[in-house]
Amino acid sequence: MALDLAHSPNRFLSTVQIGITLVGVMAGAFGGATIAEKIRDTLQSVPALAPYGEAIGLTVVVVVITYFSLVLGELVPKRIGLNNPERISMVMAKPMHQLSIIAGPLVKFLGASTDALLRVIGFKPANKPTVTEEEVKVMMQEGLRSGVLVMPAGDSPKRPVA
Secondary structure, three states: HHHHHHHOOHHHHHHHHHHHHHHHHHHHHHHHHHHHHHHHHHHOOOOHHHHHHHHHHHHHHHHHHHHHHHHHHHHHHHHHHHHHHHHHHHHHHHHHHHHHHHHHHHHHHHHHHHHHHHHOOOOOHHHHHHHOHHHHHHHHHHHHHHOOOOOOOOOOOOOOOO
């Protein structure tokens, strides 16, 4: 499933973006509707800040949501993914696949829109494979060397593994 998603960048990126956008919209709606109002109401008791309570509340909510969105929604997951790409890919492939099915029409619409805009601006997709044969060989050798991959009994690699 992970390889299938990797070979369908439009589907994968659209699915990821739908998830990120939904979380951001929900956080913004909740924060704006509840937390900002509570901050505004609290600032009403401070006469010098009372006229600015709504603006201050909204600013605080935007800054806090932006911070958490960047750290929890972008930076931490990317660092985890960079440290354990194969494991994270295997763990996340099924949920991402399921989300891409659930959001199928929207995923297709976003993918088609992206393709259309890229054609309009003259972007040409690469015709070469995203992973070369040599890169696959190197990854296989590294997997064998580290013990992640194991040769079936009786088989031996054609070239010695470094």
